[in-house]
Amino acid sequence: GAGTDASAGDGGCVSEIGATDAKGATALALDGDVVFWGTQDGLVRTRDLGGTTTTLADAGATVDSIALDAQYVYYATTGTIRRVARTGGSPSDFVTSAGQPFALAVSSNPSLGAGALYWLDYGSGIADGSVRAKGQGGAEMTLLDGLDTPGGLAVADDYAYVPAAFADISGLTYQGPLFHVDKVGGGHSTLASNLQEPSSIVVFDGALSSVEQVGPPRLNGGGVRKIAVGGGVPPTVLHCGGGLLLD
DSSP, rough: OOOOOOOETTOOOEEOOOOTTTTTTEEEEETEEEEEETTTTTTTEEEESOEEEEEEEEOOOOEEEEEEEEEEEEEEEEEEEEEEEEEOOOOEEEESSOOOOEEEEEEEEETEEEEEEEEEEOOOSSTOOOEEEOTTTSSSSEEEEEEEOOOOEEETEEEEEEEEEEETTEEEEEEEEEEEEEEEEEOEEEEEEEOOOOOOOEEEEEEEEEEEEOOTTSSSEEEEEEETTTTTOOOOEOOOOOOOOOO
């Protein structure tokens, strides 16, 4: 169901319950005021502007990530990425060998066309993670592999951005890297190093923000660092004073 209670603090910000779910949300995506989410018990749900909550699909397993385009809701479970029409209907497989998929994103790709789907495959071993993409026409590509504990994925313009705890790529090792990856799979560069356990990343207004431990792991607590898309030293812009920050 939808909540309608809202409150404003001293700064004038208003918080409102957009929707509630007995099982809690494991993945979330927004389109304006319409919210889509997945649950631990495998439901893919949406709440419309009128406050009506609809179940679009039953994945049968925990939904790890959700992404949207104009027609579909894409959702990831272990090994598979499926999609269902935003208005509901019969779901269909989109990627059947997706590994351990999470951090779904939809964006154009010069090689795969408009509306390509990107995701992170967490992998099943040391430095086994990767950034992958698939076009609507069925072509699939790996943009970058050799990632260990990849933390999140942001896709914008001609590039994808991904942080990791560690990477081993073509015999070169990286500690806490933030990579800038060409969408056509033509190469990558390192925007930052020595990030501490990055767990999320977003791109907005020409900059990347990364949720991470900040400083020596489990000593300085969680925080957010911000870096220009062109690279540089990422300053801490939010610090949690000894607590872990959840994205």
